[in-house]
Amino acid sequence: MQPAKHLIALLLLVIATTGLVSTGASAAAFDDAQKEEIEKIVTDYLLENPDVIRQVFGKLRQEDAKREQEAQAERAERSKAALVENKDEVFAADEKLVFGNPEGDVTIVEFLDYNCGYCKQAFGSMLSLVENDKNLRFVIKEWPVLGPQSMEAALVAIAVTREAPDKYWDFHKAMMTLRGTASKESALRVAEKLGISREKLEASYEDKSLLKPIEDNYRLAEALQLSGTPGFVIGDEVIPGFVPASTLQSKLEAVRSCGSTSC
Template identity: 40%
Template structure:
């Protein structure tokens, strides 16, 4: 075991202190520099403007390197928006149920007491409505428990408004022949307007004077306003559009698709 005398130990201690002092003095600039860096970091991290720019750059660089994530985000957003739109439609259908399914001015075809109701928003100048008309006829003929509600929705110009106004007047004057009138208008080629609608009305035996008196009644236009308000709440902006149960179906969807939805609604109601 090595034994140091106090004088020797004292001398070593003095030398060590001197050496430590020299090291500290040599490192002082570095320590000062590190302290400055730490202070700068603190200032930057407390600067919201700097952090915003930094985060924007990080996000931008990431998106440039991974552009496919934009498509993923768009798909997610569209899915959420579609889900929200469906939820809003279901809510609106419940709130406006009486106006949708039981409005007194709407014509009803098929079985008035049917267990499934289809509501159609239509325009006499809508090509897809005319294309879908045979589908409606086939469904009514095939399904004796189907109730079809027709909603005037003249959105394709003044000619459409005029033609639908004549239709409403004819429904007042000759309600028993309204289905024949509607069928004739749907099958008639060319653009529907007041003149063409009056021709159809007179061909079915309507009295001209009675038609003129009915047409003078401004209240004939009220169903158009009501149907427009309902359509707005349901986000319906084109024809044809159908409401079946709590679903809104747009476009000429075809017989098979409608039959499937009718079956689903019938099962849901059981």
């Protein structure tokens, strides 16, 4: 193939893969015979030089990865700024509903959904941390994002915090180990087994004010750039998604050491 044709083929390939020229504009620039010739040049060139395709798409993948890294960094900056702005509200909780040590020197906040498999996977880590770290303060933010049944279960949980706050931790543990779908009915059954009045919970469930803390958690989660459960907050960092217990532990130690998760 002549050098000029090589150049044309490469130019057309770049145009096709990067969208520098719209399809309509490029099509209007050539008649049918010219387009057939161009297509043949490109086809022949690519068949003779398949590495060009790999190089072009490799470059595109690199650019996509770079854009995603930049987007993640931007989201992290926005979430960090939102955490500073909403810090008091993020870490706040009725002391009767704080688990572990209410006076602990470090707090973990978890945004969760009772139908979230990753939340249940993380629960073992959270339970271990709470039981073994005597200076850990643990706050739960009910954030039902997985549909109507998750919302029902969360509303029952909020009702439990009002009617029997001393049993909320036991209720939470039972819900996190529940087999099957979390819903209003399954949550009420869990509560009944703990000796909480179903009648009182049913009456409380109808109180529209139960939605308020959940709405607040939605607003906070959105500000913190969380896109799904679980989501954690430790010190000055928002952690989206599941992370192993060892990661959480190292971040706790870092906060105790220097006041930040990244010393």
